[in-house]
Amino acid sequence: MAHLTYFNGRGRGEVIRMMLAAAKIPFTETFLTERQPFEKLIQDGLLPFKQVPLLKIDDMELVQTGAIVRYVAKKGGMYGADDKEATMIDMYYEASRDFYSKFLPVLFMKTEEQAVKDAKAAGEDKYFPALEKRLKETGSGYLLGTSLTMADVGFLEVLLLCVEFGGDDFLDDHSDVKQYYQRLVATPLMAEFLKSPFRKRKNDEQYIKEVKRVLNRE
Amino acid sequence: MAHLTYFNGRGRGEVIRMMLAAAKIPFTETFLTERQPFEKLIQDGLLPFKQVPLLKIDDMELVQTGAIVRYVAKKGGMYGADDKEATMIDMYYEASRDFYSKFLPVLFMKTEEQAVKDAKAAGEDKYFPALEKRLKETGSGYLLGTSLTMADVGFLEVLLLCVEFGGDDFLDDHSDVKQYYQRLVATPLMAEFLKSPFRKRKNDEQYIKEVKRVLNRE
Incomplete structure (x- = not known):
């Protein structure tokens, strides 16, 4: 425990x-x-x-x-099978932290509208294309291998913010990212977490x- | 290569x-x-x-x-021998990044004086006491085990900034940290790096x- x-x-x-x-x-x-x-x-x-x-x-x-x-x-068991896989996971996890940082002004309730706009611009410019490319490469619906890793959880946290602050249509121009987000949210462990008091x-x-x-x- | x-x-x-x-x-x-x-x-x-x-x-x-x-x-071989050691190294490496972030306003040439003052305050409040305590625990002159790890290199980068922007006396009130810094700088590989074109x-x-x-x- x-x-x-x-x-x-x-x-x-x-x-x-x-x-x-x-x-x-x-x-x-x-x-x-x-x-x-x-x-x-x-x-x-x-x-x-x-x-x-x-x-x-x-x-x-x-x-x-x-x-x-x-x-x-x-x-x-969410950090890959070897050093190379762990490094790939680190790359995407760290990118999810950069993306997350775009929401900090929103989270502290300053200038919400502009901050959401900036976060959206960063998503469009960097993170959504990178996710689309990577998801096409793996073909599994996950960023590495065939199961949920630290990298997916990192991005799930930010994608939840995207939708919460930007609205349901925030991801509409990126259907692969939207599907990825919807699949992660529906993963039994994540679905359970999201409705729990945690x-x-x-x-x-x-x-x-x-x-x-x-x-x-x- | x-x-x-x-x-x-x-x-x-x-x-x-x-x-x-x-x-x-x-x-x-x-x-x-x-x-x-x-x-x-x-x-x-x-x-x-x-x-x-x-x-x-x-x-x-x-x-x-x-x-x-x-x-x-x-x-x-600078990431510890097992998951627990790696986690300890991650803790100190991540702390060194937080400390480093205090210097970002200085590095981008804004309000140098105030930023150095803020960085010093953060060092006094958080990072120097933590280093002193940890170095006493290991007794080896390193943050984990008996050789240089990612955590030491992370802090070396920031301590170099401390001295470069704050002056030679920046660490004077923390003799253990100063000794740690001087020992790291004198490590053959780091000494060689610091005078190289890299x-x-x-x-x-x-x-x-x-x-x-x-x-x-x-």
Whole structure:
């Protein structure tokens, strides 16, 4: 049983939750909503960089989203069969993080309209064509091999944002990407995750308030 | 023999160059200084996300810095002995990237003074204490085990920036970090790299101009 400590919202925690679900690793959660418990974690030496998410798993206390996601991917057999496959997965996972970063202004509720437009432009220019090409190469509906990897989960997180912020027609000009997205969403483990309490709500005022309180940025 | 395609400056290419040097993988370089050769790489399908660096190695064409660095680390035996060690290395490598990001405003020549101050504050608050604690734990002068890993190279890149932009006394209040930095710089492979033509000069007007020309952002 793993245990995730993060805010009660998506943020950096969401891709970890998705990966745990995809890797079939059961987990429980602690939500930080006040400053004091966060300070205690720092004092106890559990947050070397004074940042969450924190995942307790296999007697380790892991921080840094990219490190946690990779460990979970290895445990779940979602990181390819050899170094070359893992590198291909890293390429697409890292690209999904770049694409994700385009949504950060939206997620923090600034200039939503322009940010969605910028994210769409980045998708059209870089990420959708790359996905289309790659999906044609593998022919399996996945970015590597014939099953879900860390790379697919990384892109699923962003494609969910695309549709949530950009509307159902965001992917309409890219039918292969849309099919890929629809297939991922329908994967039993992902479908189950998305309707579970582990899937967090869209950022709202309450979430922003809690994060600021914990980080002393009120 | 590997081949790196990037701009004629540090940027996202520098940590790859450092890793290739540390892994004793010989490489040559192509510098992008004009738009046309960059467009040709895109047309030839070598840049799936329309971004460099691009590393040709072992009959693969790799993009995305984080993916490239990990592949080189594996080849060079710089990624630990098992999944747990690799995860520890990922934690520190990812933290070094967060710290590096504090220097981005400096590197793009905006508000240098304030950015250096912010980077210093982040170092004092998060990264130097974490390094001190970790170095005490390993006792080897390295962040994991008894030899140079991807995590050390990641931090070396940032500590070089600390001293370059903040001055020789930037690390004076953290003697353990300063010793760590001095030892890394003196490692034969890193010492050799730093005086070689592979080590690029500090960003200057010429570099910024070339990058903008290649990316059509003039």
